[in-house]
Amino acid sequence: MKILADQNMPLVDAFFAPLGEIERFDGRALTPEMVKDADVLLTRSVTQVNANLLAQNTSLKFVGTATIGVDHIDQDYLAERQVPFASAPGCNAVAVAEYVLSAVFALAQEQHFSLFDKTIAIVGVGNIGQCLADKLGAIGVKTLLVDPPRQARGDMGDWHSLETALAEADIITFHVPLVKDGEHCTYHLLDKQRIDALAEGKILINASRGDVIDNQALLARQQAEDDLCLVLDVWENEPDILEELLPYVELATAHIAGHTLEGKGRGTLMLYQALCQHLNIEPSSDLTQHLPTPSLTQLTLSESWSKEELGALVHLIYDVRRDDAILRAQLHSHGFDLLRKTYPVRRELSTLTLSGNNPYLSALAAFGFSI
């Protein structure tokens, strides 16, 4: 069985080698010719999987993307050809939620505010948005939840409209899928009209897809007023991003919010499990045995440790300012895609075990640390 796998997927050999012969490819350079004799195709988000790419292939038995987003996959076409398809829902939800937390704690430190006095609107309350809402709930930060599709389905929740959230929240973070049409279209969900109507000082975070926010309108607003605080992990037209916007962005990163070792590894594992199920094989591996020991594993909190010090604790494990600095220093020499390919090791909060006689420990466990 020939397994074609994106070169940026970790642990492919560890999981898939027993199932067939593996060949790796550059996700942006895959051609119909290269795919023509593949049995299994494993991609990440940068490869458009559609009729054009698969035109010469008659042997395909499985397609997987080791990502949460599926906007690069023509699922109708795969269904038409009866090619089984799997994605990795939730694989990097914790990673993206921790990216947002790292960002808001960094801004709190630099702008001298307490996160505990702020309201955070979460737009899109699926795997990522819910994970973030749970973590913020665990530490007592107020959230406003926006998810019209869930609201329409009758899901229980204290739902708010996007307009209310944009007006009332101090921080607005986007976690919607990219949907280009229909009732719940998210393409330019934050369009020029909404951007221009935002009150000064709002903190906007986008770690979903670049097209969810009109980048040109954002640039125009910042060039005129420079009064929004922006955290952008995703950009329109990646990898050729709107570089004029960079100086107006407080924290800028190269679409790496989901790139913890755990998040990327889970994506590969989920595809392996899906393929095993399709082949009716018992999966034989788990993730932890393949991950290195983190550099920091244990910490004792004294009784006097207070939640105002939580930002420093989060930044011990992951400080998004590291990735902002890398983007600004190396975008021109390396390019957006190489920054993503050579992304330094990042671990999740759960790799740090906290102990000590501190009354806040159980909240920290719900927040994501191990206890």
Ligand SMILES: NC(=O)C1=CN([C@@H]2O[C@H](COP(=O)(O)OP(=O)(O)OC[C@H]3O[C@@H](n4cnc5c(N)ncnc54)[C@H](O)[C@@H]3O)[C@@H](O)[C@H]2O)C=CC1
């Ligand atoms: N920056 C990064 O590294 C990463 C980005 N992503 C992006 O984040 C997106 C969200 O991921 P998940 O939470 O796993 O997806 P999900 O599918 O679990 O949740 C998305 C939620 O958004 C809601 N939604 C859809 N349209 C909406 C609208 N118009 N307004 C408000 N809510 C709406 C849905 O009802 C759903 O609850 C992915 O589709 C992907 O594009 C995902 C992982 C990593």
Ligand SMILES: O=C(O)C(=O)[C@H](O)COP(=O)(O)O
């Ligand atoms: O899961 C998703 O959706 C993402 O956006 C990934 O975290 C990033 O995907 P890649 O571009 O690394 O495939």
